[in-house]
Amino acid sequence: MNELLKQLTEAVGVSGAEKEVRLLIRDLIADHVDKWSVDALGNLLATKRGTGKYPMRVLIDAHMDEVGLLITDIDSQGMLKFSTVGGFDDRALLGKVVQVGPRKITGVIGARAVHLLKPAEYRKPVKVDAMRIDIGAKNKDAAAGKVKIGDYAAFVTPYEEIVPGRAAVAKAFDNRCGCAALVELIRADPYPFDLVAAFTVQEEVGLRGAGVAAYATKPDAAFVLECTPAYDQPNDDDVSPNVSMGQGVSIYVMDRGTIQDPRLVAHLTRTASDLGIPYQIRQPGGGGTNTAAIQRAHTGIPAATMAVPGRYAHTPSMMISLEDYTNLARLADAALRELTPKIIGLSG
């Protein structure tokens, strides 16, 4: 059982309310860093001094936040109205168990049972504004005693290795995979340069934490550790698989927000090839990661993204390959140990 992934995915940290995850990570890394701090937005920034071989600083980003829900109203029957935080397919919400507010009140995103639907109704998806979270309250006052407007709600999915050592299911692999790998880097032997770890907030609502973190830390280069949607379910003949679960670390070349630094992309693929770490080039095109915000901070920062492919992203049940996760951590570690100032155009 990967205890790190279990702890991190079971913690709750919807965008804007990442405190529980932040405190957990702080405890996981505090003894292994030279200093740490929390900035105004809630980013956890930590510095791990290097051996001093190269006078540069490299930022590693992993966002702490996960998608979730925000309570917007309590109706007269004690049902909770909510809006979504981050990107959702509304159809993934109905019938799911959630935990609401700091007291983690259990609720269910309710839906009329199929027995009670007219044929025309069950042919069209229910919109999120017609859904309610049911916490079993008998009326509005009873509900208001347990939760309040502005409380966040998150999914409830215990971490489980459904094929021991190989396949795991949990909520929030996006992006606790990246957080876990970054914790491992921090606990490893020192790198030839100073490592700046940024566990960032509010990625799912627009890369907000990472831009601030990059501005404050002003690194010479950056890598972003992520969990990217695997699109490898059955589909039409010979269309692009994007990336597939179990086929190795996903390396980005271009997405909606970036063209990744070609030197760092080449460094990642070369390092992976040299060490026999499986990797796949993620299908260029859509999607976006914190690299978009980091790359454009200050006078520009060479940056690239590597990710674990995860199925069913932004649902309560994501699935990853634990081998992909291990390979992400290995590749990140090796790429850092092999990184030189010359690769990113610096003298020294």
Add this chain to the structure above:
Amino acid sequence: MNELIRSLVEAYGPSGFEQPIRDLIWPEIEPFVDDIIVDALGNLIAHKKSSGADSHPLKVMIAAHMDEIGVMVTHITDKGYLRFTNIGGVFPHTMLGNRIRFANGTVGVIGCDRVDDLKTIHPLNKHFIDVGATSRDDAPVKVGDAAAFIRDLTVQGNHLVAKSMDDRIGCAIAIEALKRLPSVIDNDLFVVFSVQEEVGTRGAETAANRILPDVGIALDVTRTGDVPEARAMDVQLGGGPAIKVKDSGMIAHAGLVRLMRQRAEEAAIPFQLEVLEGGTTDARPMQIAGPGSAAGCISIPCRYIHTPSEMVDRRDVEGAVQLLVALLTNPMDI
């Protein structure tokens, strides 16, 4: 200047992969500037220092983007055809039968899935690139490789036609202006050949963060309203460089617009005023970088933008060079 333009427009440089353009521009400008750097994103930033006559010279940033639109491989089929996505504003109706070239020299022909109804235009993802491969294994390129369109420069009368006039013509104008400037000028001049404009003016953003200019002027192409049934726009080919007043990302600094008009009138350079609905330029990130700058744009009227046959008029190009030189050699009281 035509040979300079030819070498620039025929070179390969889609967004993010501008190295060949940097390599062409560097030797052209090196004798005329004090220093040149390449920043983290790949912007080529040339600095021509102020004469020192003014103890607080204005920092002036000129930006022309090196990158062009292109495509990137997303998938290689079992039979060796390449599916692709766009880099920047690539439109499906300009695809079929076009040719593209990869960085390694591989040439591809663009085809599309079966057309049952001639009224339909397939979206990009129903097009493919044929590089003569027969399987995934013998394809000479891989997923993530970028390609640019192929087209020679045509010079006919006053017209110059090529792919990537957007914005190699801006680069050519900046280079030519540097050559014509006196060896000593009063302003502190930064000429930026920027990257990744076509995917969201990204290069100019980091360059402007470095320079923090007082005045920012982009050199870029703009649409015209002078072809049959065009969307109305009061800019035409051959009418002179266009002084941008507004586009969808920026309202040009009124004082800078006034100064551009004044300098054009003084030098008897024909000009047009431009209001562009849709689109923006590197002037936008320059305007809002750091504490902000007085930003504007000298536009080169261009027909058939973002097709392999972008057409400009050499008189407009010459006018743009003259206007830029006039701006940079006279006081900038804005």
